Amino acid sequence: MKPTHHSRLQQILKNDILSGKQKEGSVLPSENELAAKHNIARATVRHALASLEKEGYIEKRQGKGSIVKAYNKKISILNIKGFSSVVSNASNQFILKPHYAAWPKPFAYNLSKEMEDAGCIFMKRLRSINGEPILLELTYLPNIGLPDFCFNPFINDSLFETLSKRYLIEIKDVEQDIRAIKPCDEAIKYLKIKKSDPLLCLNLKYATNRLELNIYSTLYCDTQKYSVGNSD
Amino acid sequence: MKPTHHSRLQQILKNDILSGKQKEGSVLPSENELAAKHNIARATVRHALASLEKEGYIEKRQGKGSIVKAYNKKISILNIKGFSSVVSNASNQFILKPHYAAWPKPFAYNLSKEMEDAGCIFMKRLRSINGEPILLELTYLPNIGLPDFCFNPFINDSLFETLSKRYLIEIKDVEQDIRAIKPCDEAIKYLKIKKSDPLLCLNLKYATNRLELNIYSTLYCDTQKYSVGNSD
DNA sequence: TAGTGGTCTAGACCACTAA
DNA sequence: TAGTGGTCTAGACCACTAG
Numbered sequence: 369m370k371p372t373h374h375s376r377l378q379q380i381l382k383n384d385i386l387s388g389k390q391k392e393g394s395v396l397p398s399e400n401e402l403a404a405k406h407n408i409a410r411a412t413v414r415h416a417l418a419s420l421e422k423e424g425y426i427e428k429r430q431g432k433g434s435i436v437k438a439y440n441k442k443i444s445i446l447n448i449k450g451f452s453s454v455v456s457n458a459s460n461q462f463i464l465k466p467h468y469a470a471w472p473k474p475f476a477y478n479l480s481k482e483m484e485d486a487g488c489i490f491m492k493r494l495r496s497i498n499g500e501p502i503l504l505e506l507t508y509l510p511n512i513g514l515p516d517f518c519f520n521p522f523i524n525d526s527l528f529e530t531l532s533k534r535y536l537i538e539i540k541d542v543e544q545d546i547r548a549i550k551p552c553d554e555a556i557k558y559l560k561i562k563k564s565d566p567l568l569c570l571n572l573k574y575a576t577n578r579l580e581l582n583i584y585s586t587l588y589c590d591t592q593k594y595s596v597g598n599s600d
Numbered sequence: 601m602k603p604t605h606h607s608r609l610q611q612i613l614k615n616d617i618l619s620g621k622q623k624e625g626s627v628l629p630s631e632n633e634l635a636a637k638h639n640i641a642r643a644t645v646r647h648a649l650a651s652l653e654k655e656g657y658i659e660k661r662q663g664k665g666s667i668v669k670a671y672n673k674k675i676s677i678l679n680i681k682g683f684s685s686v687v688s689n690a691s692n693q694f695i696l697k698p699h700y701a702a703w704p705k706p707f708a709y710n711l712s713k714e715m716e717d718a719g720c721i722f723m724k725r726l727r728s729i730n731g732e733p734i735l736l737e738l739t740y741l742p743n744i745g746l747p748d749f750c751f752n753p754f755i756n757d758s759l760f761e762t763l764s765k766r767y768l769i770e771i772k773d774v775e776q777d778i779r780a781i782k783p784c785d786e787a788i789k790y791l792k793i794k795k796s797d798p799l800l801c802l803n804l805k806y807a808t809n810r811l812e813l814n815i816y817s818t819l820y821c822d823t824q825k826y827s828v829g830n831s832d
Numbered sequence: 833t834a835g836t837g838g839t840c841t842a843g844a845c846c847a848c849t850a851a
Numbered sequence: 852t853a854g855t856g857g858t859c860t861a862g863a864c865c866a867c868t869a870g
Contacts, residue, residue: 400837411643412859412860418650428837429836431867432868433837548798548799549780550796567798568800591781632855641842643842646856646857647839647840662848662849662857665849665855
Protein backbone atom coordinates (compact mmCIF):
# COMPACT_ATOMS: atom_id res chain seq x y z
CA MET A 369 0.00 0.00 0.00
CA LYS A 370 2.16 2.86 -1.27
CA PRO A 371 1.05 6.39 -0.42
CA THR A 372 0.24 8.58 -3.39
CA HIS A 373 0.76 12.29 -3.73
CA HIS A 374 -2.93 13.07 -3.44
CA SER A 375 -3.52 10.83 -0.43
CA ARG A 376 -0.51 12.32 1.32
CA LEU A 377 -1.78 15.85 0.78
CA GLN A 378 -5.25 14.78 1.84
CA GLN A 379 -3.87 13.44 5.12
CA ILE A 380 -1.87 16.61 5.76
CA LEU A 381 -4.90 18.83 5.26
CA LYS A 382 -7.15 16.54 7.29
CA ASN A 383 -4.71 16.69 10.18
CA ASP A 384 -4.59 20.48 9.92
CA ILE A 385 -8.37 20.58 10.20
CA LEU A 386 -8.71 18.05 13.01
CA SER A 387 -5.90 19.61 15.01
CA GLY A 388 -7.47 23.04 14.71
CA LYS A 389 -4.64 24.52 12.67
CA GLN A 390 -7.31 25.18 10.06
CA LYS A 391 -10.37 26.43 11.88
CA GLU A 392 -13.93 26.00 10.71
CA GLY A 393 -14.89 28.67 8.23
CA SER A 394 -11.31 29.46 7.28
CA VAL A 395 -10.09 29.18 3.72
CA LEU A 396 -7.44 26.66 2.72
CA PRO A 397 -4.50 27.80 0.57
CA SER A 398 -5.48 28.02 -3.08
CA GLU A 399 -5.02 25.08 -5.40
CA ASN A 400 -2.12 26.79 -7.12
CA GLU A 401 -0.42 27.54 -3.81
CA LEU A 402 -0.81 23.96 -2.62
CA ALA A 403 0.52 22.68 -5.93
CA ALA A 404 3.55 24.93 -5.76
CA LYS A 405 4.24 24.24 -2.09
CA HIS A 406 4.10 20.46 -2.45
CA ASN A 407 5.62 20.32 -5.91
CA ILE A 408 2.70 18.53 -7.51
CA ALA A 409 0.37 19.32 -10.39
CA ARG A 410 -2.84 21.20 -9.76
CA ALA A 411 -4.91 18.22 -10.93
CA THR A 412 -3.37 16.17 -8.14
CA VAL A 413 -4.24 18.86 -5.60
CA ARG A 414 -7.79 18.83 -6.90
CA HIS A 415 -7.93 15.07 -6.44
CA ALA A 416 -6.97 15.46 -2.78
CA LEU A 417 -9.47 18.27 -2.22
CA ALA A 418 -12.25 16.25 -3.90
CA SER A 419 -11.67 13.46 -1.39
CA LEU A 420 -11.81 15.89 1.52
CA GLU A 421 -15.01 17.35 0.14
CA LYS A 422 -16.56 13.90 -0.21
CA GLU A 423 -15.75 13.16 3.41
CA GLY A 424 -17.37 16.39 4.48
CA TYR A 425 -14.32 18.25 5.74
CA ILE A 426 -14.40 21.10 3.27
CA GLU A 427 -16.71 22.89 0.91
CA LYS A 428 -15.56 24.42 -2.34
CA ARG A 429 -16.79 27.72 -3.73
CA GLN A 430 -15.87 28.86 -7.17
CA GLY A 431 -14.06 32.18 -7.06
CA LYS A 432 -13.60 32.00 -3.28
CA GLY A 433 -11.72 28.91 -2.25
CA SER A 434 -11.92 25.73 -0.20
CA ILE A 435 -13.66 26.43 3.08
CA VAL A 436 -13.35 24.27 6.19
CA LYS A 437 -16.82 23.00 6.96
CA ALA A 438 -18.65 23.59 10.21
CA TYR A 439 -18.26 20.68 12.54
CA ASN A 440 -21.40 18.56 12.69
CA LYS A 441 -22.60 18.02 16.22
CA LYS A 442 -25.00 15.23 15.40
CA ILE A 443 -24.19 11.62 16.03
CA SER A 444 -22.84 11.08 12.59
CA ILE A 445 -23.06 7.38 12.16
CA LEU A 446 -24.28 7.67 8.62
CA ASN A 447 -21.07 9.02 7.27
CA ILE A 448 -17.75 7.28 7.32
CA LYS A 449 -16.25 9.15 10.22
CA GLY A 450 -17.45 6.73 12.86
CA PHE A 451 -18.52 7.60 16.35
CA SER A 452 -15.63 8.51 18.61
CA SER A 453 -14.10 10.94 16.15
CA VAL A 454 -17.27 12.98 15.91
CA VAL A 455 -18.94 13.20 19.26
CA SER A 456 -17.16 14.85 22.12
CA ASN A 457 -18.01 13.98 25.72
CA ALA A 458 -18.59 10.48 24.40
CA SER A 459 -17.44 7.36 26.16
CA ASN A 460 -17.19 3.75 25.18
CA GLN A 461 -17.80 0.81 27.41
CA PHE A 462 -17.34 -2.80 26.46
CA ILE A 463 -20.18 -5.05 27.46
CA LEU A 464 -18.43 -7.85 25.66
CA LYS A 465 -14.78 -7.40 24.74
CA PRO A 466 -13.67 -8.56 21.30
CA HIS A 467 -13.58 -12.36 21.26
CA TYR A 468 -13.61 -15.14 18.71
CA ALA A 469 -17.00 -16.65 17.96
CA ALA A 470 -19.05 -18.29 15.25
CA TRP A 471 -21.13 -16.07 13.00
CA PRO A 472 -24.69 -15.72 14.25
CA LYS A 473 -27.25 -17.79 12.38
CA PRO A 474 -29.07 -16.58 10.50
CA PHE A 475 -26.89 -13.60 9.61
CA ALA A 476 -28.39 -10.59 7.85
CA TYR A 477 -25.79 -10.63 5.10
CA ASN A 478 -24.38 -13.29 2.82
CA LEU A 479 -20.92 -14.55 3.69
CA SER A 480 -18.43 -16.33 1.47
CA LYS A 481 -17.52 -19.89 2.37
CA GLU A 482 -14.08 -18.72 3.42
CA MET A 483 -15.43 -16.05 5.77
CA GLU A 484 -18.04 -18.42 7.13
CA ASP A 485 -15.39 -20.99 8.02
CA ALA A 486 -13.01 -18.48 9.57
CA GLY A 487 -15.60 -17.41 12.10
CA CYS A 488 -15.90 -13.92 13.44
CA ILE A 489 -14.66 -11.52 16.04
CA PHE A 490 -17.58 -10.24 18.04
CA MET A 491 -17.90 -7.35 20.45
CA LYS A 492 -20.67 -5.46 22.17
CA ARG A 493 -20.25 -1.83 23.10
CA LEU A 494 -22.31 0.72 24.93
CA ARG A 495 -21.72 4.31 23.97
CA SER A 496 -22.68 7.20 26.17
CA ILE A 497 -22.80 10.96 25.83
CA ASN A 498 -22.39 13.01 28.98
CA GLY A 499 -22.83 9.82 30.95
CA GLU A 500 -26.16 8.93 29.38
CA PRO A 501 -26.28 5.67 27.43
CA ILE A 502 -27.30 6.44 23.87
CA LEU A 503 -26.19 3.62 21.68
CA LEU A 504 -25.79 -0.12 21.89
CA GLU A 505 -23.57 -1.52 19.17
CA LEU A 506 -22.95 -5.12 18.17
CA THR A 507 -19.98 -5.47 15.85
CA TYR A 508 -18.83 -8.44 13.79
CA LEU A 509 -15.50 -8.69 11.97
CA PRO A 510 -14.35 -11.67 9.94
CA ASN A 511 -11.49 -13.51 11.61
CA ILE A 512 -9.21 -13.15 8.61
CA GLY A 513 -5.97 -11.21 8.51
CA LEU A 514 -6.44 -9.62 11.90
CA PRO A 515 -3.77 -11.31 14.02
CA ASP A 516 -3.95 -10.71 17.76
CA PHE A 517 -6.95 -8.44 17.32
CA CYS A 518 -8.55 -9.69 20.52
CA PHE A 519 -5.40 -9.39 22.58
CA ASN A 520 -4.54 -5.74 22.04
CA PRO A 521 -6.52 -2.79 23.34
CA PHE A 522 -7.98 -0.27 20.91
CA ILE A 523 -6.08 2.84 19.93
CA ASN A 524 -7.92 5.88 21.29
CA ASP A 525 -10.97 3.74 22.01
CA SER A 526 -11.62 3.68 18.29
CA LEU A 527 -12.19 0.59 16.18
CA PHE A 528 -11.54 2.43 12.93
CA GLU A 529 -8.38 4.09 14.16
CA THR A 530 -7.12 0.72 15.40
CA LEU A 531 -7.86 -0.94 12.07
CA SER A 532 -6.17 1.89 10.20
CA LYS A 533 -3.02 2.24 12.28
CA ARG A 534 -2.49 -1.39 13.26
CA TYR A 535 -3.71 -3.24 10.18
CA LEU A 536 -3.72 -0.56 7.44
CA ILE A 537 -7.41 -1.16 6.86
CA GLU A 538 -9.40 1.86 5.69
CA ILE A 539 -13.16 2.16 5.56
CA LYS A 540 -14.28 2.90 2.03
CA ASP A 541 -18.00 2.71 2.05
CA VAL A 542 -21.06 2.15 4.21
CA GLU A 543 -24.26 0.40 3.33
CA GLN A 544 -27.03 1.00 5.78
CA ASP A 545 -30.44 -0.19 6.63
CA ILE A 546 -32.62 1.73 9.03
CA ARG A 547 -35.73 0.86 10.94
CA ALA A 548 -37.78 2.15 13.80
CA ILE A 549 -38.54 -0.76 16.11
CA LYS A 550 -39.92 -1.63 19.49
CA PRO A 551 -36.96 -2.11 21.79
CA CYS A 552 -35.58 -5.58 22.54
CA ASP A 553 -34.93 -6.56 26.15
CA GLU A 554 -31.23 -5.99 25.84
CA ALA A 555 -31.75 -2.45 24.61
CA ILE A 556 -34.20 -1.70 27.39
CA LYS A 557 -31.67 -2.88 29.92
CA TYR A 558 -28.59 -1.05 28.71
CA LEU A 559 -30.15 2.11 27.29
CA LYS A 560 -32.48 2.43 30.27
CA ILE A 561 -35.55 3.08 28.17
CA LYS A 562 -39.15 2.00 28.50
CA LYS A 563 -40.76 -0.82 26.62
CA SER A 564 -42.99 1.64 24.82
CA ASP A 565 -40.16 3.90 23.67
CA PRO A 566 -39.45 3.69 19.96
CA LEU A 567 -35.91 2.71 19.10
CA LEU A 568 -33.80 3.35 16.03
CA CYS A 569 -32.16 0.24 14.60
CA LEU A 570 -29.38 0.45 12.05
CA ASN A 571 -27.71 -2.41 10.25
CA LEU A 572 -24.42 -1.31 8.80
CA LYS A 573 -22.10 -3.00 6.39
CA TYR A 574 -18.73 -1.31 6.05
CA ALA A 575 -16.63 -2.05 2.99
CA THR A 576 -12.88 -1.62 3.35
CA ASN A 577 -9.84 -1.33 1.13
CA ARG A 578 -9.46 -5.10 1.48
CA LEU A 579 -11.95 -6.43 -1.00
CA GLU A 580 -12.99 -9.50 0.96
CA LEU A 581 -13.15 -7.78 4.33
CA ASN A 582 -16.45 -6.27 5.43
CA ILE A 583 -17.36 -5.12 8.91
CA TYR A 584 -20.90 -5.52 10.18
CA SER A 585 -22.58 -3.58 12.94
CA THR A 586 -26.03 -3.53 14.40
CA LEU A 587 -26.84 -0.35 16.29
CA TYR A 588 -29.67 0.35 18.66
CA CYS A 589 -29.97 4.05 19.19
CA ASP A 590 -32.09 6.00 21.63
CA THR A 591 -33.06 9.08 19.62
CA GLN A 592 -35.15 10.78 22.24
CA LYS A 593 -32.34 13.13 23.19
CA TYR A 594 -29.98 12.93 20.24
CA SER A 595 -30.73 12.37 16.60
CA VAL A 596 -28.70 10.54 14.05
CA GLY A 597 -27.48 12.51 11.09
CA ASN A 598 -25.00 12.96 8.32
CA SER A 599 -23.18 15.96 7.00
CA ASP A 600 -22.47 14.38 3.66
CA MET B 601 -26.40 26.71 -16.87
CA LYS B 602 -24.40 25.31 -19.78
CA PRO B 603 -23.98 21.53 -19.93
CA THR B 604 -20.40 20.34 -19.70
CA HIS B 605 -18.81 17.42 -21.46
CA HIS B 606 -18.59 15.34 -18.30
CA SER B 607 -22.16 16.04 -17.17
CA ARG B 608 -23.44 15.20 -20.63
CA LEU B 609 -21.62 11.86 -20.63
CA GLN B 610 -22.78 11.22 -17.09
CA GLN B 611 -26.38 11.72 -18.15
CA ILE B 612 -26.00 9.44 -21.16
CA LEU B 613 -24.57 6.63 -19.07
CA LYS B 614 -27.14 7.12 -16.32
CA ASN B 615 -29.93 6.84 -18.86
CA ASP B 616 -28.36 3.67 -20.27
CA ILE B 617 -28.36 2.16 -16.79
CA LEU B 618 -31.86 3.25 -15.77
CA SER B 619 -33.35 2.18 -19.10
CA GLY B 620 -31.75 -1.24 -18.81
CA LYS B 621 -29.51 -0.82 -21.83
CA GLN B 622 -26.68 -1.41 -19.38
CA LYS B 623 -27.75 -4.22 -17.10
CA GLU B 624 -26.61 -4.68 -13.53
CA GLY B 625 -23.28 -6.46 -13.36
CA SER B 626 -22.34 -5.57 -16.91
CA VAL B 627 -19.18 -3.65 -17.69
CA LEU B 628 -19.29 -0.19 -19.25
CA PRO B 629 -17.07 0.59 -22.24
CA SER B 630 -13.53 1.34 -21.14
CA GLU B 631 -12.42 4.88 -20.39
CA ASN B 632 -10.39 5.00 -23.58
CA GLU B 633 -13.32 3.77 -25.65
CA LEU B 634 -15.67 6.35 -24.13
CA ALA B 635 -13.10 9.07 -24.69
CA ALA B 636 -12.66 8.13 -28.32
CA LYS B 637 -16.37 7.68 -28.98
CA HIS B 638 -17.35 11.05 -27.51
CA ASN B 639 -14.26 12.90 -28.63
CA ILE B 640 -13.21 14.00 -25.19
CA ALA B 641 -10.11 13.51 -23.08
CA ARG B 642 -9.82 10.53 -20.78
CA ALA B 643 -9.66 12.81 -17.72
CA THR B 644 -13.07 14.14 -18.65
CA VAL B 645 -14.45 10.62 -18.94
CA ARG B 646 -13.02 9.86 -15.51
CA HIS B 647 -14.77 12.92 -14.12
CA ALA B 648 -18.11 11.64 -15.41
CA LEU B 649 -17.49 8.14 -14.07
CA ALA B 650 -16.48 9.50 -10.67
CA SER B 651 -19.83 11.25 -10.40
CA LEU B 652 -21.69 8.08 -11.34
CA GLU B 653 -19.70 6.16 -8.75
CA LYS B 654 -20.49 8.74 -6.08
CA GLU B 655 -24.18 8.42 -6.86
CA GLY B 656 -23.96 4.66 -6.52
CA TYR B 657 -24.65 3.68 -10.11
CA ILE B 658 -21.33 2.03 -10.85
CA GLU B 659 -18.38 0.49 -9.12
CA LYS B 660 -14.86 0.69 -10.51
CA ARG B 661 -12.34 -2.12 -10.39
CA GLN B 662 -8.77 -1.59 -11.41
CA GLY B 663 -7.83 -3.90 -14.25
CA LYS B 664 -11.45 -4.88 -14.89
CA GLY B 665 -13.60 -1.91 -15.65
CA SER B 666 -16.62 0.08 -14.52
CA ILE B 667 -19.34 -2.29 -13.39
CA VAL B 668 -23.01 -1.37 -13.15
CA LYS B 669 -23.99 -1.77 -9.53
CA ALA B 670 -26.72 -4.05 -8.30
CA TYR B 671 -29.97 -2.22 -8.10
CA ASN B 672 -30.82 -1.38 -4.53
CA LYS B 673 -34.31 -2.50 -3.67
CA LYS B 674 -34.51 -0.55 -0.46
CA ILE B 675 -36.37 2.72 -0.17
CA SER B 676 -33.32 4.81 -0.86
CA ILE B 677 -34.22 8.11 0.64
CA LEU B 678 -30.83 8.59 2.12
CA ASN B 679 -29.11 9.04 -1.16
CA ILE B 680 -29.79 11.68 -3.72
CA LYS B 681 -31.87 9.57 -6.05
CA GLY B 682 -35.17 10.41 -4.46
CA PHE B 683 -38.11 8.09 -4.25
CA SER B 684 -39.88 7.58 -7.53
CA SER B 685 -36.74 6.81 -9.48
CA VAL B 686 -35.78 3.97 -7.17
CA VAL B 687 -38.83 2.08 -6.09
CA SER B 688 -40.92 0.30 -8.65
CA ASN B 689 -44.58 -0.43 -7.99
CA ALA B 690 -44.58 2.85 -6.12
CA SER B 691 -47.33 5.41 -6.36
CA ASN B 692 -47.70 8.98 -5.26
CA GLN B 693 -50.83 10.58 -3.98
CA PHE B 694 -51.21 14.23 -3.10
CA ILE B 695 -52.94 14.85 0.20
CA LEU B 696 -52.27 18.51 -0.31
CA LYS B 697 -51.25 19.72 -3.75
CA PRO B 698 -48.47 22.28 -4.01
CA HIS B 699 -49.76 25.63 -2.84
CA TYR B 700 -48.38 28.92 -1.58
CA ALA B 701 -48.20 29.30 2.17
CA ALA B 702 -46.25 30.92 4.96
CA TRP B 703 -43.35 29.02 6.46
CA PRO B 704 -44.38 27.04 9.53
CA LYS B 705 -43.35 28.57 12.83
CA PRO B 706 -41.16 27.50 14.37
CA PHE B 707 -39.28 25.97 11.46
CA ALA B 708 -36.56 23.39 12.08
CA TYR B 709 -34.02 25.28 9.98
CA ASN B 710 -32.85 28.86 9.80
CA LEU B 711 -34.11 30.88 6.87
CA SER B 712 -32.70 34.05 5.40
CA LYS B 713 -34.81 37.19 5.59
CA GLU B 714 -35.40 37.01 1.86
CA MET B 715 -36.63 33.42 1.98
CA GLU B 716 -38.74 34.12 5.03
CA ASP B 717 -40.48 37.00 3.29
CA ALA B 718 -41.04 35.12 0.06
CA GLY B 719 -43.01 32.42 1.83
CA CYS B 720 -43.02 28.82 0.80
CA ILE B 721 -44.59 26.28 -1.47
CA PHE B 722 -45.99 23.46 0.59
CA MET B 723 -47.21 20.00 -0.34
CA LYS B 724 -48.14 16.81 1.41
CA ARG B 725 -47.70 13.48 -0.30
CA LEU B 726 -48.49 9.90 0.56
CA ARG B 727 -46.31 7.29 -1.06
CA SER B 728 -47.34 3.70 -1.39
CA ILE B 729 -45.72 0.49 -2.49
CA ASN B 730 -47.93 -2.21 -3.95
CA GLY B 731 -50.89 -0.24 -2.72
CA GLU B 732 -49.74 -0.12 0.88
CA PRO B 733 -49.06 3.33 2.34
CA ILE B 734 -45.46 3.51 3.48
CA LEU B 735 -44.40 7.09 3.63
CA LEU B 736 -45.94 10.43 4.47
CA GLU B 737 -43.91 13.35 3.19
CA LEU B 738 -44.27 17.05 3.92
CA THR B 739 -42.24 19.18 1.53
CA TYR B 740 -41.38 22.88 1.69
CA LEU B 741 -39.79 24.88 -1.13
CA PRO B 742 -38.96 28.57 -0.99
CA ASN B 743 -41.19 30.62 -3.25
CA ILE B 744 -38.27 32.11 -5.14
CA GLY B 745 -37.50 31.59 -8.80
CA LEU B 746 -40.12 28.88 -9.30
CA PRO B 747 -42.71 30.60 -11.48
CA ASP B 748 -45.98 28.76 -11.96
CA PHE B 749 -44.75 25.87 -9.87
CA CYS B 750 -48.18 25.33 -8.33
CA PHE B 751 -50.00 25.46 -11.64
CA ASN B 752 -48.20 22.76 -13.58
CA PRO B 753 -48.35 19.05 -12.85
CA PHE B 754 -45.18 17.17 -12.04
CA ILE B 755 -43.16 15.44 -14.73
CA ASN B 756 -43.36 11.68 -14.17
CA ASP B 757 -44.76 12.24 -10.69
CA SER B 758 -41.32 13.31 -9.61
CA LEU B 759 -40.43 16.51 -7.79
CA PHE B 760 -36.75 16.23 -8.61
CA GLU B 761 -37.33 15.49 -12.26
CA THR B 762 -39.67 18.45 -12.48
CA LEU B 763 -37.15 20.76 -10.85
CA SER B 764 -34.41 19.49 -13.13
CA LYS B 765 -36.24 19.61 -16.45
CA ARG B 766 -38.46 22.63 -15.87
CA TYR B 767 -36.24 24.86 -13.75
CA LEU B 768 -32.73 23.42 -14.30
CA ILE B 769 -32.38 22.85 -10.57
CA GLU B 770 -30.19 19.92 -9.57
CA ILE B 771 -29.94 18.36 -6.13
CA LYS B 772 -26.38 18.53 -4.92
CA ASP B 773 -26.42 17.38 -1.34
CA VAL B 774 -28.65 16.08 1.43
CA GLU B 775 -28.42 16.75 5.12
CA GLN B 776 -30.50 14.44 7.23
CA ASP B 777 -31.66 13.97 10.72
CA ILE B 778 -33.21 10.73 11.81
CA ARG B 779 -35.28 9.74 14.79
CA ALA B 780 -37.50 6.92 15.94
CA ILE B 781 -40.69 8.43 17.32
CA LYS B 782 -44.16 7.56 18.48
CA PRO B 783 -46.50 8.25 15.58
CA CYS B 784 -48.43 11.50 15.36
CA ASP B 785 -52.15 11.38 14.63
CA GLU B 786 -51.69 12.32 11.01
CA ALA B 787 -49.27 9.44 10.47
CA ILE B 788 -51.60 6.99 12.19
CA LYS B 789 -54.40 8.07 9.89
CA TYR B 790 -52.63 7.96 6.56
CA LEU B 791 -50.17 5.15 7.15
CA LYS B 792 -52.83 3.03 8.84
CA ILE B 793 -50.63 2.07 11.77
CA LYS B 794 -51.29 1.64 15.44
CA LYS B 795 -50.54 4.18 18.10
CA SER B 796 -47.97 1.84 19.61
CA ASP B 797 -46.09 1.26 16.37
CA PRO B 798 -42.70 2.93 16.23
CA LEU B 799 -42.25 5.33 13.33
CA LEU B 800 -39.17 6.55 11.53
CA CYS B 801 -38.97 10.32 11.20
CA LEU B 802 -36.52 11.98 8.82
CA ASN B 803 -35.87 15.66 8.45
CA LEU B 804 -34.15 16.35 5.17
CA LYS B 805 -32.51 19.45 3.86
CA TYR B 806 -31.61 19.28 0.19
CA ALA B 807 -29.03 21.68 -1.17
CA THR B 808 -29.23 22.53 -4.87
CA ASN B 809 -27.07 24.08 -7.55
CA ARG B 810 -28.75 27.38 -6.71
CA LEU B 811 -26.91 28.51 -3.63
CA GLU B 812 -29.80 30.17 -1.86
CA LEU B 813 -32.34 27.47 -2.71
CA ASN B 814 -32.81 24.62 -0.25
CA ILE B 815 -35.65 22.13 -0.19
CA TYR B 816 -36.95 20.81 3.09
CA SER B 817 -38.82 17.60 3.70
CA THR B 818 -40.16 15.83 6.73
CA LEU B 819 -40.78 12.14 6.20
CA TYR B 820 -42.73 9.73 8.33
CA CYS B 821 -41.91 6.22 7.33
CA ASP B 822 -43.47 2.96 8.37
CA THR B 823 -40.51 0.60 8.49
CA GLN B 824 -42.35 -2.52 9.56
CA LYS B 825 -42.40 -3.90 6.02
CA TYR B 826 -39.73 -1.88 4.26
CA SER B 827 -36.53 -0.44 5.60
CA VAL B 828 -34.80 2.74 4.62
CA GLY B 829 -31.34 2.45 3.19
CA ASN B 830 -28.62 3.86 1.07
CA SER B 831 -26.28 2.38 -1.46
CA ASP B 832 -23.75 5.15 -1.14
C1' DT C 833 -8.94 43.47 -12.48
C1' DA C 834 -6.52 39.80 -10.02
C1' DG C 835 -7.20 35.55 -8.04
C1' DT C 836 -10.06 31.70 -7.24
C1' DG C 837 -12.03 27.22 -8.53
C1' DG C 838 -14.25 24.58 -12.88
C1' DT C 839 -13.41 22.39 -17.21
C1' DC C 840 -10.51 20.22 -20.52
C1' DT C 841 -6.60 18.43 -23.27
C1' DA C 842 -2.81 15.20 -24.74
C1' DG C 843 0.20 13.09 -23.35
C1' DA C 844 2.96 9.55 -19.80
C1' DC C 845 3.86 5.71 -16.70
C1' DC C 846 2.22 2.37 -13.16
C1' DA C 847 -0.74 -1.44 -10.91
C1' DC C 848 -3.90 -4.74 -11.56
C1' DT C 849 -6.71 -8.42 -14.10
C1' DA C 850 -7.52 -12.00 -17.13
C1' DA C 851 -6.53 -14.85 -21.05
C1' DT D 852 0.83 -10.03 -22.64
C1' DA D 853 -2.89 -6.85 -23.82
C1' DG D 854 -6.17 -4.10 -21.80
C1' DT D 855 -8.07 -2.02 -17.84
C1' DG D 856 -8.32 1.66 -14.36
C1' DG D 857 -5.02 4.68 -11.09
C1' DT D 858 -1.80 8.37 -10.82
C1' DC D 859 0.35 12.41 -12.54
C1' DT D 860 2.05 16.33 -15.40
C1' DA D 861 2.06 20.98 -17.72
C1' DG D 862 -0.20 23.41 -19.87
C1' DA D 863 -4.90 26.16 -21.47
C1' DC D 864 -9.20 28.75 -21.17
C1' DC D 865 -13.57 29.83 -18.70
C1' DA D 866 -16.81 31.35 -14.75
C1' DC D 867 -17.15 33.33 -10.60
C1' DT D 868 -15.90 36.46 -6.51
C1' DA D 869 -14.20 40.37 -4.40
C1' DG D 870 -11.74 44.61 -3.94
